[in-house]
Amino acid sequence: MSNVCFAYVHVREAISQQIIEQHLTGSLPSERELCATYDVARSTLRQALGQLEHMGLIYRKNRSGWFVCPRKLKYDPMQHTSFLQYTTAQGFQPSTKLVEQKKQKPCKEIAAALELDARTSLTSILRVRSVDGRAVVVENLNFSNKHLPDIDKHDLSLSISILLKNTYHQHDVLYDVTVESCCLFNPIAQLLDTYDGALGLKVTRIVRDKDGIAFEFDREFWRHDALMIENKAKLHF
């Protein structure tokens, strides 16, 4: 049936079957141990593990071994439901850690996306969000101070969607979201407890008010194995 002429394919399928049949949970044996089990060189084993990682079956915590992936989080970037809301609804224990908050001038990418000139002030926050103790996404949110006066005076560790709705009366907004495959490099990789060059999914979001004026620019760097993007809509022709 399947392609078993190569050693790494054999190892890959053997381990993946172990995981799917749930004979393997939590952490995997050490690499040298697995080499002995399957009688392959360590580089061959690591090739197999790398593919299992790409499949989203296993992941590695920086320098401390391989682990079976928990189930994926379902996430709809077009919805304004909060992280707390959709994670708990799926039975996860969410947590958020604010890494940094500052006022700064926009970089080129943001200036272009928000159509700002380079001197406009932005309130920028960086935070790491985890489910069940595992860091899954690094978020970088940027708010235009011009369009959201005194936004930096509020507590941005609370729900920002509620703040926008109640304080700034943003009831009708335009979302412009992109999703693409990416690589996670330091220092973002470190915040996600993974390695420089790990695989990720990058979600960017431009939020505009009802007149089309952009006031928010977000970048989300997800562990590639942590989420499944979900999107429901009614279409008319």
Added chain:
Amino acid sequence: MSNVCFAYVHVREAISQQIIEQHLTGSLPSERELCATYDVARSTLRQALGQLEHMGLIYRKNRSGWFVCPRKLKYDPMQHTSFLQYTTAQGFQPSTKLVEQKKQKPCKEIAAALELDARTSLTSILRVRSVDGRAVVVENLNFSNKHLPDIDKHDLSLSISILLKNTYHQHDVLYDVTVESCCLFNPIAQLLDTYDGALGLKVTRIVRDKDGIAFEFDREFWRHDALMIENKAKLHF
């Protein structure tokens, strides 16, 4: 500034800069040649090339070397615009090859998604779509014969969205789309002219009529470096 203590990081950054500054176009030199250039072992070089591949900067055609990636296709899976339409609008030359068309019973996954019993007949097609001569996505479309009578009698190599609209009067439909990172295995990898275990993005789509009855189940396997998913919407709170 950046992390340059390791050889593979050095090679990665050197080649990526070459590409970004456009000193490198089309195909890369052979691996052994690059080893000599950067004075590293082949496995180290291949580690660097692998990460550049994950970044979407380079790709490999099955056994015939490394190439600089063309620009990404922008794609909105929530829109009913045709492949022909959105690729040409972005300046690409699209083409589609029908690989297989058959009537069959649903597999477990499809039966569950469409809420069909295992004896219902499905019309299933498999096709490969390319832009500028490069295969970018393998599509597997499945239509319920029960809900779309005689769908297999039509020419499914033409636009199916027009067929649904004009012949089956599906003007109001519900889309249920998911996107996730995946691995491309044979035989799909071969259709995309890539290798077993290559990185991909999997898009699944369930289409329902206005009463919520599912009549179509699609799976799209994209080269991870070929697309950027784009999604615009107006939201109200």
Added chain:
DNA sequence: GCCCCTTTTTGGTATGTACCAATTGGTGGG
């Protein structure tokens, strides 16, 4: 029982070598 220090294990990086099969490029014959 808890904490600190040492030892061992282990993942991350790196090299060199080897063989095979597919592709490519070149050569010669029709």
Added chain:
DNA sequence: CCCACCAATTGGTACATACCAAAAAGGGGC
């Protein structure tokens, strides 16, 4: 000029080995 055949190149697979630094495990003292 084209096609068929052959040789050289090249990517894909595989192994053995080595070293380092971080993490985990173990042991000893309080």
